[in-house]
Amino acid sequence: MSDDLPPAQIHHAPLAGVIGMPITHSRSPRLHGYWLDRYGLAGHYVPIPVMPEHLAEVLRNMPRMGFVGANVTIPHKEAVLTLADTVTDRAALIGAANTLIFRPDGKIHADNTDGYGFIANLRQNAPDWQPDRGPAAVIGAGGAARAVVASLLDSGVRELRITNRTRLRAEQIKAEFGARLVVYDWAQVGNMLDGAATVVNATSLGMQGKQPLRVPMDALSPDALVTDLVYTPLMTPFLTEAQARGCRIVDGLGMLLHQAAPGFERWFGHRPEVDDDTRRIALE
Incomplete structure (x- = not known):
């Protein structure tokens, strides 16, 4: 039935993730998954292991796959600045980005919320x-x-x-x-x-x-x-x-939690609260 719908009526849950190598240690998927569940929001947040030589190709393809943004961790936080279409003043000053927003036209916006x-x-x-x-x-x-x-x-x-x-x-x-x-x-x-x-x-x-x-x-x-x-x-x-x-x-845990909140709001449309429950989930 859905195959007969015009494209404008097909809605996909927004996707976001964290890009790094290695990525298995990241607490971000647990944290963002908790916030999605807590606020009853549609969306998914996934770990994305990416080798440095594949970074540019992965970033080009993510918007086409339904991704609205991503967090960036070691070793890619500096490299993404050269691949982004727009960079905030603070990310340029710091020389690294940890938060990407993929615009509807596929352009990549880089920020640093650390x-x-x-x-x-x-x-x-x-x-x-x-x-x-x-x-x-x-x-x-x-x-x-x-x-x-x-x-x-x-x-x-x-x-x-x-x-x-x-x-x-x-x-x-x-x-x-x-x-x-x-x-x-x-x-x-x-x-x-x-x-x-x-x-x-x-x-x-x-x-x-x-x-x-x-x-x-x-x-x-x-x-x-x-x-x-x-x-x-x-x-x-x-x-x-x-x-x-x-x-x-x-x-230092609160810094990890608070730096995640602006990206979550941009991607999923709700500003998450950083409280004791959030800390507990991040530590599990």
Whole structure:
């Protein structure tokens, strides 16, 4: 019967997914699937393993297959910028995209919501956080760190200290983001925390299977807010020590959840709530 319907009357549930390699570790399918069920929305969200040499071809074909968008993870977050038709200012500034929207004409729009997710996580879990209360200190200079730096500066941080094991990468971020940044040698990371009001681990150190993040925290003020982008485990040794020193801490899971919300809204038409149930589903 449906074969006799004119094309305008055939409606397909929107498709979205996450592109990466490897992709089996991603929590995004579980998260978006939960939101689709929770709000009774038509749609599907699937993991899509893609080798770098196939990325351009896959992106060209996804809109034709009914996809309305996709999240992008390692190792494709930089490469998609060169393949997109339009790129938001923040994605261009960060140098990476994590959210794609496929327009009806097949054009690809690239955005980066990592910085939004980072700030939304802080504001949800430390509502009295004031970005201009003192310097921010960011450990790391990779793609995630760039998103954090951009969002902290945008939020009103007046001085941002940054360090990285390879100092050149931190210097490159300073060159791009400007005079509010102060670069510290990796050996001075303990000094960087002195007087800092907001402290961020934006490296993968401390993640399960990785080396721990070894930072002398003697100079850390108990008034500081300390957060870690790592969320496996939720309580990293870095957060555990900060908490023992009296600091407020915010784990990294909320950033993952909040960065997913804008894309979900664009693809499926409903802004999802990030609450305790959402956290529980993401951790299962």
